[in-house]
Amino acid sequence: MIRVDELTKTFGSKTAVDKVSFTVKRGEVLGFLGPNGAGKSTTMRMITGFLRPTSGSISIDGLLLAEKPVEVRRRLGYLPENAPVYPDMTVEGFLAFCAEARGYRGKSKKLKIGAAIEQCFLAPVVHQRIGTLSKGYRQRVCFAQSILHDPPYLVMDEPTDGLDPNQKHEVREMIRRMSRDKAILLSTHILDEVDAVCQRALIIANGRLIADDTPEGLRRRSSSYGTITLVLGNAVTDRLKKRFEALEEVKEVQVVSQTEAEVILRLIPARREPASAARILSQLEAEQDLLSFAVDRGRLDEIFRSLTGGSNGTGRFTENDQPAGS
Ligand SMILES: Nc1ncnc2c1ncn2[C@@H]1O[C@H](COP(=O)(O)OP(=O)(O)OP(=O)(O)O)[C@@H](O)[C@H]1O
Numbered sequence: 001m002i003r004v005d006e007l008t009k010t011f012g013s014k015t016a017v018d019k020v021s022f023t024v025k026r027g028e029v030l031g032f033l034g035p036n037g038a039g040k041s042t043t044m045r046m047i048t049g050f051l052r053p054t055s056g057s058i059s060i061d062g063l064l065l066a067e068k069p070v071e072v073r074r075r076l077g078y079l080p081e082n083a084p085v086y087p088d089m090t091v092e093g094f095l096a097f098c099a100e101a102r103g104y105r106g107k108s109k110k111l112k113i114g115a116a117i118e119q120c121f122l123a124p125v126v127h128q129r130i131g132t133l134s135k136g137y138r139q140r141v142c143f144a145q146s147i148l149h150d151p152p153y154l155v156m157d158e159p160t161d162g163l164d165p166n167q168k169h170e171v172r173e174m175i176r177r178m179s180r181d182k183a184i185l186l187s188t189h190i191l192d193e194v195d196a197v198c199q200r201a202l203i204i205a206n207g208r209l210i211a212d213d214t215p216e217g218l219r220r221r222s223s224s225y226g227t228i229t230l231v232l233g234n235a236v237t238d239r240l241k242k243r244f245e246a247l248e249e250v251k252e253v254q255v256v257s258q259t260e261a262e263v264i265l266r267l268i269p270a271r272r273e274p275a276s277a278a279r280i281l282s283q284l285e286a287e288q289d290l291l292s293f294a295v296d297r298g299r300l301d302e303i304f305r306s307l308t309g310g311s312n313g314t315g316r317f318t319e320n321d322q323p324a325g326s
């Protein structure tokens with residue numbers, strides 16, 4: 001696994017990364033979230049050996065990067081931010097260059113390049129100059145470069161940035177497929193992506209780790225998590241409100257909206273857990289006016305904003321959101 005311990009980077013008086021610690025295991029995709037300038041790319045550059053930490057340590061499979069840089073980097077693939085690739089090279093030429101830099105020659109070099117081209121769907125553009133490619137294809141070339149040597153560990157800085165929805169989907173599928181036998185750390189600003197591919201997510205703000213949890217665990221902190229929204233037709237609001245307030249495990253009933261045609265109610269369960277919502281819903285079987293219902297799964301964007309100081313403006317931590325290790 002990748003182990004990061006108390007990693008710190010200062011630029012002059014600015015602390016870009018502040019005592020960050022975490023691990024990523026094989027078979028796991030770890031999402032790295034945080035506002036612009038939070039320290040994601042700086043952390044990734046240190047892990048991949050492109051930037052020397054001010055303090056703290058990084059190890060892979062128990063090997064310290066500071067002691068065994070070559071062995072550690074051999075196990076790593078890195079997709080940097082903004083796909084920096086040589087514009088004058090052809091796709092094939094660039095991948096050949098990367099393969100040689102990784103020490104491949106002859107037949108094994110050809111095989112590695114062929115596999116990367118196939119995996120990243122680059123066949124239609126192999127002979128094209130990189131500078132003339134669309135942004136999405138440039139991103140794929142950079143992706144191909146990062147997986148060329150089939151590394152067990154991948155560090156990807158915004159791998160789906162700038163891709164169209166189809167390509168985003170393709171890249172996520174590729175990440176999911178590869179994650180079976182690799183450990184992947186990926187940064188993103190797309191919160192849906194965290195739900196789609198990550199088993200766990202870190203949130204970093206001002207260089208400090210402020211959450212390390214599963215996407216479900218993060219959504220659980222949302223104020224709406226576990227609430228039930230009911231749409232009812234042809235009904236009298238007061239009667240309904242009373243009836244639902246009398247249900248077991250319902251703490252509160254809020255009227256979201258009412259028109260002549262329908263009433264929308266929100267039930268706040270006494271306990272915010274899926275089983276509780278299921279028990280409440282099972283009591284509604286006989287409710288003839290019920291048109292539809294939904295159980296809120298919580299919102300990552302709400303949690304992201306409240307933890308990183310976006311919407312509530314405080315950026316303060318609650319008791320449950322202390323930085324790791326404090
Ligand atoms: N070489 C450098 N010299 C000085 N400051 C730097 C350097 N590299 C990064 N920083 C600063 O470190 C902080 C963290 O930057 P970083 O690029 O890691 O953020 P990020 O989380 O990747 O943001 P984004 O989401 O915008 O990509 C920023 O304040 C940035 O200006």
Ligand SMILES: [Mg+2]
Nearest residue numbers: 040041042081
């Ligand atoms: Mg960045």
